[in-house]
Amino acid sequence: MHKLSSRQWLLLALLTLVWGVNWPIMKAGVTGFPPLTFRMWCLWLGVPVLALVLRHQKLPFAIARAHWPEVLKLALFNMVLWHSLIIVAVQSLSSGRSAILGYTMPIFSAVYGAALFSDRLPRRAWLGVAAAAGGVVLLLWHELANLGGRPVGVLLALGAAAAWAMGTQLLRRTKMPAHTLTLAFWMSVITSICLTVLAWLFEREQWHAIPTHTVAAIVYNAVMVIGFAHSVWFYLARSLPPIASTLSIMMIPIVGVFSGALWLGEVLHWQDWSAIALVLVAIASVLWPRRAA
Numbered sequence: 001m002h003k004l005s006s007r008q009w010l011l012l013a014l015l016t017l018v019w020g021v022n023w024p025i026m027k028a029g030v031t032g033f034p035p036l037t038f039r040m041w042c043l044w045l046g047v048p049v050l051a052l053v054l055r056h057q058k059l060p061f062a063i064a065r066a067h068w069p070e071v072l073k074l075a076l077f078n079m080v081l082w083h084s085l086i087i088v089a090v091q092s093l094s095s096g097r098s099a100i101l102g103y104t105m106p107i108f109s110a111v112y113g114a115a116l117f118s119d120r121l122p123r124r125a126w127l128g129v130a131a132a133a134g135g136v137v138l139l140l141w142h143e144l145a146n147l148g149g150r151p152v153g154v155l156l157a158l159g160a161a162a163a164w165a166m167g168t169q170l171l172r173r174t175k176m177p178a179h180t181l182t183l184a185f186w187m188s189v190i191t192s193i194c195l196t197v198l199a200w201l202f203e204r205e206q207w208h209a210i211p212t213h214t215v216a217a218i219v220y221n222a223v224m225v226i227g228f229a230h231s232v233w234f235y236l237a238r239s240l241p242p243i244a245s246t247l248s249i250m251m252i253p254i255v256g257v258f259s260g261a262l263w264l265g266e267v268l269h270w271q272d273w274s275a276i277a278l279v280l281v282a283i284a285s286v287l288w289p290r291r292a293a
Contacts, residue, residue: 004240008236008239008240011232011235011236012236012249014228014232015229015232015233015236015249015252016249016251016252016255017255018224018225018228018229019225019229019249019252019255019256020099020251020252020253020254020255020256020259021255021256021259022220022221022224022225022229022256023090023095023096023098023099023253023256023259023260024095024096024256024259024260024263024264024266025217025220025221026038026087026090026095026217026221027090027091027094027095027098027260027264028213028214028217028263028264029213029214029216029217029218029221030087030090030091030214031091031213032211032214033210033211033214034199034203034206034207035087035088035090035091035203036084036087036088036195036198036199036202036203037199037203037206037207038087038214038217038218039083039084039087039195039199039221040192040195040196040198040199041210041218041222042218042221042222042225042226043083043188043191043192043195043222043226044192044196045218045219045222045223045226046188046221046222046223046225046226046227046230047185047188047189047192047226049222049223049226049227050181050184050185050188050226050227050231051185053181053227053231054181054182054185057181059179059181059182060179060182061182061185062182063176063178063182063183063186064177067176067178070174070176071176071183071186071187071190072190073170074167074170074171074174074183074187075186075187075190075191076163076167077163077164077166077167077170078164078167078168078170078171078187078234079167079187079188079190079191079230080190080191080194080195081159081160081163081164081167082160082163082164082167083191083195084194084195084198085156085157085159085160085163086098086102086156086157086160088153088156089101089102089153089154089156089157089160091153092152092153093153093154093157094260094264094266095256095259095260095264095266096253096256096257096258096260096261096266098153098157098256099252099253099256099257099260100135100136100253100256100257101136101154101157101158101161102157102160102161102164102253103132103136103161103249103250103252103253104132104133104136104158104161105161105162105164105165105168106128106129106132106165106249106250106282107129107132107133107136107165108161108162108164108165108166109165109166109168109169110125110126110129112165112166112169113169116169117169117173127281128281128282129282131278131279131281131282132250132278132279132282134275134278135250135275135276135278135279135282136275138271138274138275138278168237171234171237171238172237172238172240174238180231180234180235180238181231181234183234184230184231184234188226188230233249236249250279250282251279253279254275254276254279
């Protein structure tokens with residue numbers, strides 16, 4: 001369906017590692033700390049990192065006034081809804097299961113592409129979507145008994161995934177003549193402002209001194225996630241077809257599950273191991289080269 005360049009493969013591998021290990025890091029960061037406030041600090045510290053990258057690469061900060069409505073729409077679906085919903089879900093769910101629910105995004109993206117944008121997906125793509133869905137079901141096997149007690153967290157994570165999927169479709173189709181890093185910078189600024197308002201409205205009574213482990217998690221998110229991973233993801237989302245970009249990152253929740261088990265002691269079951277095979281099928285369905293005619 002799409003052949004990745006060596007540069008795209010390298011960036012995808014780094015993105016998988018950085019985003020995958022971030023799930024237990026986020027879980028540790030919001031344990032005993034307000035989640036929206038945590039994400040607010042991550043974003044505000046990440047914005048200067050992006051500014052330094054733009055300055056170093058001598059890229060323009062300016063975006064024409066006519067394009068700002070589209071920038072706001074892209075920021076809403078790609079970042080504002082994703083960050084605000086998923087970070088609250090992480091606090092109530094295990095880090096691994098939060099990652100799995102968040103990465104139902106490729107399923108939503110495939111449905112959006114077919115239903116709203118008239119994408120004609122080959123059978124290999126639908127095989128990948130089905131495999132990804134099967135992996136999610138397997139990995140949630142032991143959570144099903146607990147979903148009744150945690151419906152809000154589950155719904156928030158699925159809502160975050162649905163919003164991110166729509167954002168990916170919109171980002172791929174934008175004709176805006178702006179560099180991807182410039183877009184990432186301004187979407188991060190917009191999201192920082194929105195998260196500050198939400199944190200003040202819902203969490204200001206919980207504000208207190210930031211614990212040391214939360215500070216470390218904030219720094220990692222600011223530099224590695226906001227500064228690096230978001231820029232890489234927006235580049236891949238704009239340069240690859242939506243189904244290829246979304247299914248190609250399905251190893252991230254696997255890394256999240258096993259790093260959560262290693263660092264936080266979250267218990268793994270046979271379903272976790274079985275899901276790896278299905279996720280690999282999902283990735284191969286879009287990245288394995290087709291035979292020449």
